[in-house]
Amino acid sequence: MTxxxxxxxVHIILTAAFLIAALAFSIFRFEMVFGRIVQAVVDLxxxxxxxxxxxxxxxxxxxxxxxxxxxxxxxxxxxxxxxxKAFFARFKxxxxxxxxxxxxTLMILDKLGRFAEVVSPFLIPALAVFxxxxxxxxxxxxxxxxxxxxxxxxxxxxxxxxLEDSAALEWYKRNVEKRVERPIARxxxxxxxxxxxxxxxxxxxxxxxxxxxxxxxxxxxxxLAWIFYVAMSTEYGTFFLQVAKLVCDLAVPFSFFPWWAxxxxxxxxxxxxxxxxxxKRLLKRIEKDDEFLDKHPGALxxxxxxxxxxxxxLVTLKMIFERRFRKKAFEKFKLRDKQFxxxxxxxxxxxxxxxxxxxxxxxxxxxxxxLSVKAAVEETxxxxxxxxxxLLRQYYGFNVDYVVAYAKQYNMTYDNGVYEISVWEALExxxxxxxxxxxxxxxxxxxxxxxxxxTFKDHGYFPIFDGxxxxxxxxxxxxxxxxxxxKFDIFRPGETFNEGTRFEEAVEYGIGVCPEFAKERKxxxxxxxxxxxxxxxxxxxxxxxxxxxxxxxxxxxxFFDFWVWLFDDQRADxxxxxxxxxxxxxxxxERSDAQIVMPGYAIEQLxxxxxxxxxxxxxxxxxxxxxxxETLLVHLLDKLYIPFFRHCDRIxxxxxxxxxxxxxxxxxxGEVLGERETLYIPNAFxxxxxxxxxxxxxxxxxxxxxxxxxxxKIKQFGGLYPTGGEYxxxxxxxxxxxxxxxxxKKAG
Amino acid sequence: xxxxxxWRVLGMLAxxxxxxxxxxxxxxxxxxx
Numbered sequence: 001m002t003x004x005x006x007x008x009x010v011h012i013i014l015t016a017a018f019l020i021a022a023l024a025f026s027i028f029r030f031e032m033v034f035g036r037i038v039q040a041v042v043d044l045x046x047x048x049x050x051x052x053x054x055x056x057x058x059x060x061x062x063x064x065x066x067x068x069x070x071x072x073x074x075x076x077x078x079x080x081x082x083x084x085k086a087f088f089a090r091f092k093x094x095x096x097x098x099x100x101x102x103x104x105t106l107m108i109l110d111k112l113g114r115f116a117e118v119v120s121p122f123l124i125p126a127l128a129v130f131x132x133x134x135x136x137x138x139x140x141x142x143x144x145x146x147x148x149x150x151x152x153x154x155x156x157x158x159x160x161x162x163l164e165d166s167a168a169l170e171w172y173k174r175n176v177e178k179r180v181e182r183p184i185a186r187x188x189x190x191x192x193x194x195x196x197x198x199x200x201x202x203x204x205x206x207x208x209x210x211x212x213x214x215x216x217x218x219x220x221x222x223x224l225a226w227i228f229y230v231a232m233s234t235e236y237g238t239f240f241l242q243v244a245k246l247v248c249d250l251a252v253p254f255s256f257f258p259w260w261a262x263x264x265x266x267x268x269x270x271x272x273x274x275x276x277x278x279x280k281r282l283l284k285r286i287e288k289d290d291e292f293l294d295k296h297p298g299a300l301x302x303x304x305x306x307x308x309x310x311x312x313x314l315v316t317l318k319m320i321f322e323r324r325f326r327k328k329a330f331e332k333f334k335l336r337d338k339q340f341x342x343x344x345x346x347x348x349x350x351x352x353x354x355x356x357x358x359x360x361x362x363x364x365x366x367x368x369x370x371l372s373v374k375a376a377v378e379e380t381x382x383x384x385x386x387x388x389x390x391l392l393r394q395y396y397g398f399n400v401d402y403v404v405a406y407a408k409q410y411n412m413t414y415d416n417g418v419y420e421i422s423v424w425e426a427l428e429x430x431x432x433x434x435x436x437x438x439x440x441x442x443x444x445x446x447x448x449x450x451x452x453x454x455t456f457k458d459h460g461y462f463p464i465f466d467g468x469x470x471x472x473x474x475x476x477x478x479x480x481x482x483x484x485x486x487k488f489d490i491f492r493p494g495e496t497f498n499e500g501t502r503f504e505e506a507v508e509y510g511i512g513v514c515p516e517f518a519k520e521r522k523x524x525x526x527x528x529x530x531x532x533x534x535x536x537x538x539x540x541x542x543x544x545x546x547x548x549x550x551x552x553x554x555x556x557x558x559f560f561d562f563w564v565w566l567f568d569d570q571r572a573d574x575x576x577x578x579x580x581x582x583x584x585x586x587x588x589x590e591r592s593d594a595q596i597v598m599p600g601y602a603i604e605q606l607x608x609x610x611x612x613x614x615x616x617x618x619x620x621x622x623x624x625x626x627x628x629x630e631t632l633l634v635h636l637l638d639k640l641y642i643p644f645f646r647h648c649d650r651i652x653x654x655x656x657x658x659x660x661x662x663x664x665x666x667x668x669x670g671e672v673l674g675e676r677e678t679l680y681i682p683n684a685f686x687x688x689x690x691x692x693x694x695x696x697x698x699x700x701x702x703x704x705x706x707x708x709x710x711x712x713k714i715k716q717f718g719g720l721y722p723t724g725g726e727y728x729x730x731x732x733x734x735x736x737x738x739x740x741x742x743x744x745k746k747a748g
Numbered sequence: 749x750x751x752x753x754x755w756r757v758l759g760m761l762a763x764x765x766x767x768x769x770x771x772x773x774x775x776x777x778x779x780x781x
Contacts, residue, residue: 076778076779076780077778087777087778088777090777091773091774091777094773094776094777095769095770095773100769100772100773100776101769103772104769104772104773107772108765108768602753602756602757602759602760603757603760603761605753605756606753606754606757609753
């Protein structure tokens with residue numbers, strides 16, 4: 001056994017002391033709980049006996065006590081349905097009576113008055129202190145004037161040399177923070193870590209003692225007793241009695257906590273509810289984006305002014321497609337499973353996992369696999385069958401005996417009401433669809449790097465895809481993956497940069513993402529002056545447009561197109577008509593500010609703005625006037641304000657949604673499909689380190705690294721009217737033209 | 749946005765006031781007044 005340190009021994013003694021204190025509470029403070037718990041156990045025993053004897057008509061042998069109100073408790077709550085009706089009638093009359101509301105308002109005003117009475121003796125001195133500080137810091141503290149004959153202090157070598165913290169802050173940091181705050185925080189944290197590392201029976205001892213103290217055990221046992229009784233007797237009218245008993249039992253913990261602890265508990269419950277509603281609303285907005293994609297299948301071209309969130313929308317839609325494709329693949333192979341339910345699909349899934357990227361590179365490989373299995377099962381010659389079985393086992397790892405056994409007992413075809421489906425077709429499709437569903441890397445191939453954080457809940461059996469859009473920060477980093485890098489040669493049937501690429505690399509399904517697409521493909525006007533890149537390939541001879549038209553067909557698996565192109569650019573007409581006509585144009589007309597979808601946040605938002613302004617004015621006012629590193633007032637202010645700021649900032653970032661109003665057009669004939677449709681970009685989904693807007697910056701940085709002067713050093717105007725020399729240096733076409741027309745003929 | 753915020757705060761305070769009133773009426777009804 002390792003020797004315990006002094007701190008560990010203290011922790012053990014402390015834990016034992018807490019447990020003894022809890023038990024002391026049970027005996028001296030919560031002594032009424034003992035009586036209740038005995039009653040509850042008796043009730044449970046009687047109810048269970050009733051439950052067992054009732055089917056045999058012997059329930060009269062036992063007296064049910066759960067339907068009796070304990071004589072030791074008192075309550076005003078209604079105990080029967082008749083009493084409840086009377087209560088409700090009284091309640092209705094009182095609610096719609098003006099006198100009630102008048103009395104209620106007067107009560108509130110009276111409470112406010114008493115609160116003001118308590119606070120005002122502190123208010124006047126507080127105002128006086130505030131005025132003194134205001135005058136001292138903001139009005140009086142001016143920089144000292146230089147006296148006659150006094151020398152300037154020598155300039156410091158480093159900028160922070162002459163500054164110190166204010167004297168008050170130094171005192172505070174030395175005496176309060178170092179000696180009181182930090183040691184206490186350290187010890188508390190050490191104890192919490194110690195307790196968290198304890199074994200389960202230590203933690204459960206505390207849970208049980210406090211559950212007993214707060215009557216929670218009583219409530220649970222009484223609840224069970226009532227369920228056993230009502231399951232057989234079906235006397236639901238006894239429900240009111242149970243509610244009355246519950247309220248009386250809950251009065252025990254609520255009488256223990258002071259009013260401010262109760263307020264914190266109520267606030268926490270309210271916070272949980274509103275966060276739940278907020279999350280539901282965020283998911284609903286993503287669903288609405290999904291419905292928009294349902295309405296507009298096919299390639300999408302997003303265009304709009306600069307800074308109108310085009311690329312953000314592109315990334316949002318790409319992530320929604322990722323989840324759509326997998327969900328669609330899952331639905332389709334679930335259907336196959338229902339068509340042939342006893343087929344060994346579990347073995348097929350294992351084979352896909354094993355053979356991915358090796359034996360199952362393309363969709364064709366999977367079709368060949370299905371045909372091989374078919375040939376083996378339908379083989380009549382015993383020797384040839386053995387040969388095929390060994391081949392399947394060695395090449396794919398597939399055990400064909402399962403399918404042979406299936407073929408002996410179950411149906412090999414399925415009539416779906418329209419036509420007959422063969423099991424081999426189902427096998428081929430299932431393999432292909434499962435391959436898409438369980439694709440380990442993101443499905444996109446793009447020119448911009450998009451970060452994904454999906455995962456599979458995989459215990460070794462069937463993996464469940466988890467595309468939770470609002471993962472926490474740590475989990476999101478754990479499952480980070482980036483999309484695949486675009487190689488346009490894959491999509492060029494004609495001339496290419498590199499001949500080998502389109503034969504070595506195949507993309508059959510997925511999501512193609514290309515922002516700034518028109519700069520890539522250009523249009524008729526800008527292509528005309530295009531120099532041949534690489535001496536050979538350009539936008540006219542690479543036949544990319546042909547591939548865009550045909551790609552939908554090769555990506556169709558089981559009557560669904562698993563390929564989509566997502567483009568964006570600033571002007572739709574910058575793009576060639578051949579490409580543009582195939583897309584649905586999405587013009588972003590309006591972009592709203594971030595809106596917070598969590599309800600019940602308004603008061604905190606207002607307080608955040610007010611306190612934030614106060615803190616900024618005080619902090620920067622003081623920093624402006626006092627030549628110190630930091631002052632005590634600002635330090636203490638921040639200690640109070642920053643936790644509140646963190647709480648508000650995190651809520652605002654997580655529950656914000658940008659609403660876009662878009663106009664969708666069918667680019668083929670210009671028909672307007674939707675004048676003002678709504679799309680949503682949730683902040684937590686799209687701006688979670690997903691993409692870099694400035695991903696092309698490296699090209700500019702290479703160019704600017706050789707610069708001598710940046711903006712600050714570029715020459716400024718001398719006055720309102722620029723001189724001739726200043727005009728010349730502008731290197732402007734207008735100035736050159738003006739010089740040419742108005743040149744001095746005599747000098748010429 | 750500021751005007752919108754003030755209306756939302758007033759709305760929340762109104763809801764808190766109404767809930768308090770309902771509980772007050774319930775309390776009076778329970779006491780049999």
